[in-house]
Amino acid sequence: MAVLAAGPKRGSKLISKPKSEAHTLKRKRDEEGLDALNQRVRDINVKDNDYGTFASLPLSQPTASGLEASHFKALTDIQKQAVPHALKGSDILGAAKTGSGKTLAFLVPVLENLYRKKWTELDGLGALVLSPTRELAIQIFEVLRKIGRYHNFSAGLVIGGKSLQEERERLGRMNILVCTPGRMLQHMDQTAAFEIDNLQMLVLDEADRIMDMGFQKDVDAIVEHLPRERQTLLFSATQTKKVSDLARLSLRDPEYVSVHEAATSATPSTLQQNYVVTPLPEKLDTLWSFIRSNLKSKILVFLSSGKQVRFVYEAFRHMQPGIPLLHLHGRQKQTARLDITNKFSASKNSCLFATDVVARGLDFPAVDWVIQLDCPEDADTYIHRVGRTARYERDGRAVLFLEPSEEEGMIKRLEQKKVTVEKINVRQKKQQSIKNQLQNMCFKDPELKYVGQKAFVSYVRSIHIQKDKEVFKLNELPLEEFSASLGLPGAPKIKFLKGDNAKNLKNAPRQAVSSSEDEGDGAAASGSGSTAKKTITRTKYDRMFERTNQDILTDHYSKLVNDDQGQSSDVNNADEGQDFLTVKRRLSDASSVDSEAEGKLLLPKLDSRKMVGKTPINVESKRKEKLLKSKKKLLKLKEKGQKLVFDEEGNPHQIYELENEDQFKQRGAVDVQKAKFLEGEQARLQAADLADKQAAKAKRKEKREKRKAREVEEAADDDDAGGRQAVLAPFEGDIGEDLDALDDRDESEVGVSADPVKKRPRKWFEDDSDGERTSQRRRKGEDDIQEPETLEDLEAMASGLLR
Ligand SMILES: Nc1ncnc2c1ncn2[C@@H]1O[C@H](COP(=O)(O)OP(=O)(O)OP(=O)(O)O)[C@@H](O)[C@H]1O
Numbered sequence: 001m002a003v004l005a006a007g008p009k010r011g012s013k014l015i016s017k018p019k020s021e022a023h024t025l026k027r028k029r030d031e032e033g034l035d036a037l038n039q040r041v042r043d044i045n046v047k048d049n050d051y052g053t054f055a056s057l058p059l060s061q062p063t064a065s066g067l068e069a070s071h072f073k074a075l076t077d078i079q080k081q082a083v084p085h086a087l088k089g090s091d092i093l094g095a096a097k098t099g100s101g102k103t104l105a106f107l108v109p110v111l112e113n114l115y116r117k118k119w120t121e122l123d124g125l126g127a128l129v130l131s132p133t134r135e136l137a138i139q140i141f142e143v144l145r146k147i148g149r150y151h152n153f154s155a156g157l158v159i160g161g162k163s164l165q166e167e168r169e170r171l172g173r174m175n176i177l178v179c180t181p182g183r184m185l186q187h188m189d190q191t192a193a194f195e196i197d198n199l200q201m202l203v204l205d206e207a208d209r210i211m212d213m214g215f216q217k218d219v220d221a222i223v224e225h226l227p228r229e230r231q232t233l234l235f236s237a238t239q240t241k242k243v244s245d246l247a248r249l250s251l252r253d254p255e256y257v258s259v260h261e262a263a264t265s266a267t268p269s270t271l272q273q274n275y276v277v278t279p280l281p282e283k284l285d286t287l288w289s290f291i292r293s294n295l296k297s298k299i300l301v302f303l304s305s306g307k308q309v310r311f312v313y314e315a316f317r318h319m320q321p322g323i324p325l326l327h328l329h330g331r332q333k334q335t336a337r338l339d340i341t342n343k344f345s346a347s348k349n350s351c352l353f354a355t356d357v358v359a360r361g362l363d364f365p366a367v368d369w370v371i372q373l374d375c376p377e378d379a380d381t382y383i384h385r386v387g388r389t390a391r392y393e394r395d396g397r398a399v400l401f402l403e404p405s406e407e408e409g410m411i412k413r414l415e416q417k418k419v420t421v422e423k424i425n426v427r428q429k430k431q432q433s434i435k436n437q438l439q440n441m442c443f444k445d446p447e448l449k450y451v452g453q454k455a456f457v458s459y460v461r462s463i464h465i466q467k468d469k470e471v472f473k474l475n476e477l478p479l480e481e482f483s484a485s486l487g488l489p490g491a492p493k494i495k496f497l498k499g500d501n502a503k504n505l506k507n508a509p510r511q512a513v514s515s516s517e518d519e520g521d522g523a524a525a526s527g528s529g530s531t532a533k534k535t536i537t538r539t540k541y542d543r544m545f546e547r548t549n550q551d552i553l554t555d556h557y558s559k560l561v562n563d564d565q566g567q568s569s570d571v572n573n574a575d576e577g578q579d580f581l582t583v584k585r586r587l588s589d590a591s592s593v594d595s596e597a598e599g600k601l602l603l604p605k606l607d608s609r610k611m612v613g614k615t616p617i618n619v620e621s622k623r624k625e626k627l628l629k630s631k632k633k634l635l636k637l638k639e640k641g642q643k644l645v646f647d648e649e650g651n652p653h654q655i656y657e658l659e660n661e662d663q664f665k666q667r668g669a670v671d672v673q674k675a676k677f678l679e680g681e682q683a684r685l686q687a688a689d690l691a692d693k694q695a696a697k698a699k700r701k702e703k704r705e706k707r708k709a710r711e712v713e714e715a716a717d718d719d720d721a722g723g724r725q726a727v728l729a730p731f732e733g734d735i736g737e738d739l740d741a742l743d744d745r746d747e748s749e750v751g752v753s754a755d756p757v758k759k760r761p762r763k764w765f766e767d768d769s770d771g772e773r774t775s776q777r778r779r780k781g782e783d784d785i786q787e788p789e790t791l792e793d794l795e796a797m798a799s800g801l802l803r
Contacts, residue, residue: 034116034118037058037060037116038116040058041058041087041088041112041116042088043058044058044084044087044088046084046085046088049080049081049084051075051080051083051084052074052075052080053073053074053075054067054068054072054073054074054075054108055073057075057083057084057087058087059108059112060111060112060115060116061150062111062115062148062150062151062152063108063111063112063115063147063148063150063151065150066111066146066147066148066149066150066151067104067108067147069146069149069150070146070147072104072147075101076096076100076101076104076105076392077096077100077259078094078096078100078101078102078105078257078259079101079104079105079108081094081257081259082094082105082106082109082233082235082255082257083104083105083108083109085255085257086105086106086108086109086113086231086233087109087112087113089113089231090231090253090254090255091231091232091233091251091252091253091254091255092106092232092233092234092235092254092255092257093207093234093246093251093254093255093256093257094106094233094234094235094236094257094258095235095236095237095238095256095257095258095259096235096237096257096258096259097237097259097266097267097268097387098237098267098268098383098384098386098387098388098391099268099363099387099390099391099392099394100237100259100268100392101392102205102235102236102237103139103140103143103205103361103363104143104147105235106129106203106205106233106235107129107140107143107144107147107148108147109201109233110127110129110144110176110201110203111144111147111148111151111153113127113200113201113231114126114127114153114175114176114200114201115151117200119153119175119200120152120175121153121154121173121175122704122707122708122711123175123198124172124173124175124195124196124197124198125174125175125176125177125194125195125196125198125199126153126175126176126198126199126200126201127175127176127177127199127200127201127202127203128176128177128179128184128196128199128201128202128203128226129144129176129177129178129179129203129205130179130180130181130184130202130203130204130205130210130219130222131178131179131180131205131206131210131361132180132181132205132206132209132210132215132360133180133357133358133360133361134159134160134180134334134337135337135338135341135357135358135361135362136205136206136360136361136362137157137159137178137179137180138157138159138338138341139361139362139363140178140205140361141155141157141178144176144178148176153175153176154173154174154175154176155174155175155176155177155178156170156171156174156176156177156178157177157178157179158171158177158178158179158180158183158184158187159179159180159183159334160180160182160183160334164186164187164190164191167183167187168187168190168191168194171187171191171194172191172194172195181210181215181218181219181222182218184218184222185218185221185222188221188222188225192692192693192696195697195700196225196226196227197227197697198227199226199227199230200230200231201230201231201232201233202223202226202230202231202232202233202249203232203233203234203235204219204232204233204234204235204249205235205236205361206235206236206360206361206384207234207235207236207245208236208238208380209236209360211245211248211249219248220248223248223249223250228250232249232250232251232254234249234251234254237266237383237384237387238266238380238383238384265418265419265420266383266417266418266419267383267386267387267390267419268387268390268391268396270390270393270394270395270396271386271389271390271395271396271397271398272395272396272397272398273386273397273398273400273419273420273421273422274397274398274399274400274421274422274423274424275399275400275401275402275407275411275421275422275423275424276399276400276401276402276423276424276425276426277402277403277404277407277423278401278402278403278426279403279404279478280403280477280478280479280481280482280485281478281481281482281484281485282431282485283373283401283403283485284312284315284434284435284438284485284486285431285432285433285434285435285485286401286426286431287301287312287371287373287401288316288319288321288432288434289426289430289431289432290371290399291316291321291323291351292321292322292432293430294323294368294369295321295322295323295349296349297323297349297368297369298344298347298348298349298350298351298364298366298367298368298369299323299350299351299352299367299368299369299370299371300344300351300352300354300358300364300367300369300370300371300388300389301351301352301353301354301371301372301373302354302355302356302359302370302371302372302373302374302376302385303353303354303355303373303374304355304356304374304375304377304458304459304462305329305355305455305458305459305461305462306329306330306331306355306458307451307454307455307457307458308374308455308458308459309327309328309329309353309354309355310327310329310451310454310455311448311451311452311454311455311486312327312353312373312455313325313326313327313353314448314451315438315441315448315452315486315487316353318441318445318448319434319437319441321351323349323350323351324347324349324350324351325350325351325352325353326340326343326344326350326351326352326353327340327352327353327354328340328341328344328352328353328354328355328357328358329354329355329357330355330357337357340352341358341362341364344364345364345365348366356376356381356384356385358388359381359384359385359388360384361384362388363391364388366394367388367389367391367396368389368396368397369389369396369397369398369399370385370386370388370389370396370397370398370399371398371399371401372385372386372398372399372400372401373401374401374459374462375400375401375402375403375406375410375471375472376400377466377467377468378413378468379413379414379416379417379419380417382400382414382417382419383417383419385398386398399424400421403477405473405476405477406471406472406473409468409470409471409472410471412470413468413471435484435485435487437487438452438485438486438487439484439487439489440487441487442486442487442488442489443487443489448487449487449488449489452486452487452488453488453492455486456479456482456483456486456488456491456492457492457494459482460474460477460479460494461494463477479491642654643655
């Protein structure tokens with residue numbers, strides 16, 4: 001460095017001449033190196049595949065160094081089979097057990113194929129990796145960041161959680177994107193500067209999930225935007241060869257790479273799998289007892305809905321089992337979800353309650369137990385859930401809880417998928433009943449009771465919507481006892497929106513409905529499902545519960561009603577749709593809607609309601625009453641003036657005048673006219689859209705070409721001045737060395753002074769503070785890249801690449 005400061009000025013002819021020659025020579029050698037690499041890839045013999053280690057594969061130096069620095073040496077079976085094909089450019093349909101290393105099987109080819117195409121920032125998006133969940137996308141991105149650390153591609157993570165605008169600004173210049181389908185599609189439709197015409201590779205991780213109904217529309221729309229000439233890689237532990245799916249993705253003679261078929265089991269051999277038959281009302285007792293006797297373990301518990309996750313987590317937390325508890329479901333904020341996955345990954349002993357949002361792909365280190373408290377919807381989901389343990393040659397245990405009515409059906413489904421699960425029994429001695437504790441807690445804490453009610457409803461609903469009726473038999477479930485086991489004073493009343501109960505209620509005499517309305521909040525009495533018709537004798541205890549409810553009635557009531565009406569549509573969470581918890585008092589809410597519709601009659605009607613009303617709903621009516629009394633506010637409700645246009649003779653006209661009905665009819669049937677109109681407008685819109693896109697594209701192309709020309713010029717100048725080489729060519733000598741160090745060496749060798757204006761090629765995921773961080777790291781002697789702690793860190797790292 002001392003030499004640096006004292007060296008002659010940049011561009012000095014004296015020293016730049018020999019350096020210029022050195023650079024030309026280096027560039028030539030790099031070109032030759034790339035040619036040789038291409039030749040080695042062409043020579044790959046996929047039939048006689050003996051690539052046992054990454055070092056034996058024809059890989060570029062940056063990838064080889066990235067793999068080595070991440071301690072990956074030998075290839076796993078799926079990698080052995082898939083990588084050579086993928087390096088040669090074939091489409092791949094890859095299936096291998098959970099935890100067998102599929103992520104590297106597609107990330108290595110992504111890096112290599114772009115590298116060999118000399119992909120630069122100016123070439124735009126080269127590879128798109130789709131993942132069904134945000135968590136999995138983050139994980140893939142992290143692996144990419146590790147093994148790609150010596151490359152100069154820019155890579156980004158697009159999973160939502162940020163404003164579209166913020167993401168938009170970064171997208172345009174990314175080479176590799178890891179994303180969830182919904183968010184990607186949003187950008188494709190709305191981000192003009194996002195160019196995908198050049199895309200070389202499309203990867204679908206957990207392909208069967210991405211291709212299924214939930215994502216079908218998004219994926220089809222995404223694929224429509226992509227160029228047909230591309231390489232497509234599909235990977236999953238439960239892959240199907242469905243011809244229709246392959247056609248949807250326009251796969252060309254895909255290589256079917258499967259390490260399942262030779263195997264006798266679809267799950268890893270290091271995984272011990274058992275099931276216990278537990279009646280629904282004893283499930284929580286068994287789970288509690290299990291956790292209490294495994295306090296020194298890392299346990300992952302799957303439940304079928306976010307509401308159940310919340311209830312079990314809240315309830316068990318109150319009871320302090322003696323092990324850290326965590327919970328994760330699709331409704332949590334993204335930052336919280338990331339925080340929880342990190343915490344669970346880092347912990348030695350803890351218990352995570354989760355929905356299927358973590359069932360696929362997530363690589364939590366060293367999970368000892370996977371417990372499936374609720375039966376998975378099918379054998380594939382079972383395989384993915386248990387796959388969170390026994391990963392990459394480690395041991396693991398999985399226990400499936402089955403209700404007696406589910407046992408036969410589910411075991412049959414598992415056998416069909418080559419999954420053998422052995423039955424074990426619960427040690428009755430160790431079984432501890434927590435029903436009374438839960439009842440006590442629900443009694444004292446109405447919030448918990450409320451969460452319990454929601455959990456109950458969402459469980460019943462999850463069973464109701466299951467397709468496989470041979471496994472899930474709602475009628476055989478002891479729902480009343482189940483609700484008691486959650487600590488609830490009675491099963492919340494449930495109606496299935498299209499079911500008999502709804503019809504019955506609708507057709508019931510008004511008298512009967514209103515008399516039952518007086519019985520307190522909907523959750524307090526009456527049965528559900530098959531037990532709905534049972535009449536329940538209300539005890540003093542029940543009444544006491546109802547009295548507790550009176551205190552929180554407004555809150556409780558509005559939560560139930562609002563939740564019931566305003567469920568949003570998060571694709572990831574099965575329990576997001578409208579709940580069908582019936583709150584009988586909603587009828588009075590409906591009458592308020594009627595009143596509004598009746599306009600002027602509102603006031604007297606409200607008064608009469610006041611007399612009948614025992615509920616706080618009238619608070620809202622009072623507000624309306626006040627509003628109607630205020631003249632100023634009433635003005636707002638008055639009709640506004642109309643906008644008119646005047647013709648040349650000064651006659652007023654409406655802006656849109658309706659034509660004579662007869663004339664309209666003469667032109668043809670309404671439907672035909674409507675269809676014609678819509679068609680015309682659609683065509684007009686499409687044409688305008690196309691023209692806009694083409695104009696924007698042409699502009700971008702022009703800009704890009706200008707920039708490329710400018711950079712070529714600058715590179716030539718740099719050559720003359722002994723400046724640094726282009727970054728993509730393979731390095732020799734200190735290959736894999738930190739680029740910063742490489743920069744220093746180049747400059748000191750050349751003897752060029754440190755020019756503060758000179759651009760330094762940024763590395764992967766570098767951000768503005770990276771220089772500082774790198775030197776700190778060096779000071780500490782750390783070699784590994786720093787782990788991001790939050791989603792912001794991760795995104796900052798990705799975005800930092802953009803100059
Ligand atoms: N070649 C390898 N050498 C050593 N470890 C590896 C290798 N490949 C993958 N692994 C490790 O194996 C674990 C599982 O890998 P990965 O997450 O890719 O599995 P997967 O097949 O995608 O699993 P799932 O089906 O659950 O998504 C990871 O911790 C990963 O670091």
